[in-house]
Amino acid sequence: MNMQDAANSADGMLDATLKAIVPEVQWAHDTTTSGSCTVTRRRTVTTVVSEQRRGSFLGVIERFWKKSGYEITGANPHKEAPAIFARTSDGFMLSMEVAFKGQVFFDVTTPCVERSDVAEATTEPNGPAYPLGEIPTPNVHSDFWSATTPAPAP
Numbered sequence: 001m002n003m004q005d006a007a008n009s010a011d012g013m014l015d016a017t018l019k020a021i022v023p024e025v026q027w028a029h030d031t032t033t034s035g036s037c038t039v040t041r042r043r044t045v046t047t048v049v050s051e052q053r054r055g056s057f058l059g060v061i062e063r064f065w066k067k068s069g070y071e072i073t074g075a076n077p078h079k080e081a082p083a084i085f086a087r088t089s090d091g092f093m094l095s096m097e098v099a100f101k102g103q104v105f106f107d108v109t110t111p112c113v114e115r116s117d118v119a120e121a122t123t124e125p126n127g128p129a130y131p132l133g134e135i136p137t138p139n140v141h142s143d144f145w146s147a148t149t150p151a152p153a154p
Contacts, residue, residue, distance in 0.1 A: 003039050003118050006110035007032070010041040010092060011121050013068075013108050017094075018043065018126075020064040021057070025049070026127035026140045030105070032120060037112035045104035046127055048138040048146040051080070054098055056151035058082055061096050070094060101137040 001009075018027055030042035049057050062072060062084055070086040076097075083097040091111030098104055127140065144151075 002114040002116035003034060003037070003110070004116050006092075006113045007039045007041060007118050007121070010039065010108035010110055011123055013088075013092065013094060014041060014043050014106055015123055016068070017061065017064060017096075017106060021060055023142060023144050024126065025104070025142065025145060026125075027106075028125045028127060028130045028135050029121050029123075029132075030135060031132050032118065034118050037115055038110050039118050040107055040109045041121060043106045043125075044135045045106075046136060046138055047140040047142050049098070049102050049104055049142075050146050050148050051102065052148050052150050053145050054082055054102070057104070057145065058084055058096070065094065103138050 018025070025045045025047035027043045027045045027047075030044045032042065033040045058075075062075075065084075065086045066072060070088050072084065073087050073093075074083075074085040076083040081098050083095060086094040088094070093109045095107045096104065097107075130136070
């Protein structure tokens, strides 16, 4: 597997993770970085995920990653900046972190693979394709994810 193949796999993991979020959230591609033998793909959510719904949001991600066979390697239960981390059996590292103004970030870092050029991701975002470095803080309202009441019990 070369770096482009690994980046494509990372894109597939990000696509599947974002599709597992119901109702859907709007997202944009963020910066891709490459090391000497690894690639990190990033997606940034532009839908407002309220503090009251963050626990539910993390639960959706954790359940999907476990169902996908990923090992949950850590979590940060911080009220304002929660996060969850996972690893695939073939060494891909996934993270979902909540940061400034509740912005949700997804990253997938590949294992060390054969060096190659890496093209930008080709998946179309489900909202505006912002220029890199110009993704706004969350500005898209969701009747569910942006609600300020706790999510109903499943």
